């Protein structure tokens with residue numbers, strides 16, 4: 424490549440990056456970079472701070488090497504220069520209780536008005552989290568600190584986090600509450616580094632906040648510099664008995680963070696948010712439908728809740744879709760409408776009736792055992808697992824009573840139920856099993 428082409432190559436890289444990251448990421452990380460020199464042997468780039476440089480190299484090194492010449496050691500031929508000019512930026516202002524939050528700060532996560540304790544439907548999978556959260560909201564800094572909430576996507580973690588914000592504000596109007604996503608915290612840090620206002624930012628987080636609500640801490644993984652800063656903030660607040668609540672998609676021990684950070688997060692109470700069981704899913708569905716002025720007959724609500732099993736957000740999506748459809752076409756919610764309207768959202772909605780024999784064959788194939796072994800009474804681990812999976816799937820996929828299913832397996836209905844519960848529980852943590860069950864399902868539906 425000709426050296427004078429560097430500026431042009433950089434422009435091409437920019438176009439590439441624009442297509443490969445979100446507009447926010449682009450705005451925060453890529454667009455502040457300036458070309459100082461583009462016609463020598465190497466590109467000289469001005470970055471507002473070392474984090475932008477780190478971001479660029481961590482995320483785009485390979486691509487940069489494709490667009491720009493490389494140095495002998497395989498690095499892109501770039502020299503970074505840190506920009507000097509200071510700029511003033513307003514500091515984040517915490518949400519004061521019952522006051523409309525300031526609109527200007529882009530990093531500030533406003534509390535979602537719908538995410539309140541009274542709009543959160545309880546069931547056995549989330550009851551404990553909800554009461555711990557409520558305790559923290561009414562007695563911040565005095566019960567569990569930090570409160571750490573983990574669980575899969577779309578199960579209500581953010582909902583609970585914002586509920587704490589609302590409730591704490593309602594309880595004590597003087598509390599200074601800051602609710603922020605981890606990404607926003609990082610952006611905030613970057614901004615204040617850029618604007619040379621890092622000390623003010625540190626002061627803000629360490630002494631102007633009474634309740635700090637942090638969403639999605641998993642985004643702190645692999646962000647070493649930010650992790651350290653967060654850890655300091657965390658310790659300072661906790662030492663002053665300020666309340667911290669953190670959400671995450673994994674428990675602390677499974678996060679790729681420093682031991683120190685993990686230990687800190689385990690200081691207080693670590694709670695798990697699970698997928699609501701069928702009855703609660705039905706209640707959520709009916710509640711959301713009611714909010715939309717849509718009436719869903721009970722049997723149909725059960726039908727939908729039985730088929731949407733891993734994500735409350737999807738349940739909401741189903742209600743929204745049904746509601747739009749019914750309004751447009753002036754239709755009532757019937758089973759047929761649900762089948763047509765939600766077909767691709769519903770798991771394994773088979774067009775033909777599935778038999779226990781089919782399930783046994785598929786399970787045997789995926790787990791590499793014999794159908795006769797599954798049907799038999801051998802209790803070794805290698806056989807018990809596929810046997811329980813077969814019972815689990817029979818209960819999930821065949822619309823028969825437990826008693827009838829029990830008869831097909833030559834077992835009692837409580838054996839089927841026990842197997843179902845066991846597998847259902849294991850599926851939340853066992854990725855391998857999830858895949859195997861997925862394979863069986865697909866092979867049956869296909």
Ligand code: ADP
Pocket residue numbers: 538542543544545549574575576577578579580581582583699707735736739
């Ligand atoms: P997460 O943060 O765990 O990914 P969210 O809090 O964003 O999930 O929840 C996804 C959607 O599902 C939100 O609209 C939320 O209001 C709703 N939701 C989740 N759980 C419940 C519940 N138990 N009751 C009512 N709505 C819920």
Ligand code: MG
Pocket residue numbers: 580581582638639
């Ligand atoms: Mg969330």
